[in-house]
Amino acid sequence: MPASHLRFLLPAALLCLALPGTALAQTSRPDVDGSGAVNVPAMRVPYSAWASPEAQRQFQTMLEQGRAAPGIASIAASRAYYDKINRDRAARMEQLYPVRIHGATLGGVPVDVVEPAQGVADKQRHRVLINLHGGAFLWGAHSGGLVESIPLAGLGRIKVVSVDYRQGPEHVFPAASEDVEAVYRALLKQYPAKNIGIYGCSAGGVLTGEAVARIITRKLPVPGAIGMFCGAISELDGDSAWVAPVLSGDPPPSAPPRLAELPYFKGASASDPLVFPANSPALLAKFPPTLLITGSRDFTMSSVLHSQALLTTAGVDAELHVWDGMWHSFFSDPDMPESRQAYAVMVRFFDRRLGH
Numbered sequence: 001m002p003a004s005h006l007r008f009l010l011p012a013a014l015l016c017l018a019l020p021g022t023a024l025a026q027t028s029r030p031d032v033d034g035s036g037a038v039n040v041p042a043m044r045v046p047y048s049a050w051a052s053p054e055a056q057r058q059f060q061t062m063l064e065q066g067r068a069a070p071g072i073a074s075i076a077a078s079r080a081y082y083d084k085i086n087r088d089r090a091a092r093m094e095q096l097y098p099v100r101i102h103g104a105t106l107g108g109v110p111v112d113v114v115e116p117a118q119g120v121a122d123k124q125r126h127r128v129l130i131n132l133h134g135g136a137f138l139w140g141a142h143s144g145g146l147v148e149s150i151p152l153a154g155l156g157r158i159k160v161v162s163v164d165y166r167q168g169p170e171h172v173f174p175a176a177s178e179d180v181e182a183v184y185r186a187l188l189k190q191y192p193a194k195n196i197g198i199y200g201c202s203a204g205g206v207l208t209g210e211a212v213a214r215i216i217t218r219k220l221p222v223p224g225a226i227g228m229f230c231g232a233i234s235e236l237d238g239d240s241a242w243v244a245p246v247l248s249g250d251p252p253p254s255a256p257p258r259l260a261e262l263p264y265f266k267g268a269s270a271s272d273p274l275v276f277p278a279n280s281p282a283l284l285a286k287f288p289p290t291l292l293i294t295g296s297r298d299f300t301m302s303s304v305l306h307s308q309a310l311l312t313t314a315g316v317d318a319e320l321h322v323w324d325g326m327w328h329s330f331f332s333d334p335d336m337p338e339s340r341q342a343y344a345v346m347v348r349f350f351d352r353r354l355g356h
Contacts, residue, residue: 230295238256
């Protein structure tokens, strides 16, 4: 049994050891119907005892930011709102991880190139990372990409190319995948495929899986390794899609959110393996080594766990890391110990998996 699976079975096993008289035994049991659905009574869930004090403070900030967010009904306002937050994050990151940034065009697609201020390390000169920013396929261009690129470029002493891919509602699937393919083809002229890594967070994590599926169907050599962070190869569902919103201060959902309902996917089919590669075990079997990262309060956690299980079944080396108490895209804040731990995991993964 993979160690990642064992980590999730142990807490359930330990709960079985609770003795009569404990707080667990004294609480009333929730109603469970024949389908396994649980009607949960009102309860208080303390913030994770394993999370850092910095994370606890940032959790409150995250809640406030979420309540103030305009929502996807106002695309322009949302883009401006998240751009301001991400520019602040990127500025703080540059203090911790000094980098040089310049704009460029690769394969006709605009990109931001992020390199360590002290120069690319000798062992990284023949390697490159492609970043695909998050933002619901609606926002996150440039500043959001920098938030995801600066720590890896600075800490890993490696060049990162962040792609300004086309988003909705102006563009629809497969526009973003086409842009990633164009950038990837351009980089293949400079780097062997085994030395190229692709990664992204949230929508960028979803796009990473979509891009690899497209690369495979276009008969291009697959990248050396990929990272899907808080994003999956399947539609959102599972326990976390129901529980995580409540643990993040939102009302209980009436149904899980649906990626396929985002403006970018207008007209696309959720059964298309280029939308959700989970639909094709044959495609998954050709995926490169994959790093998956999520948090226990991330609404995508169950889908990320499901992705790891599917990839493992397909024979892919799929490495999973889950941080307790962490929310969606938690490592976007550079000041938490958990974020620094995540950056280190990312850097080590690509360092081990990319070619030399």
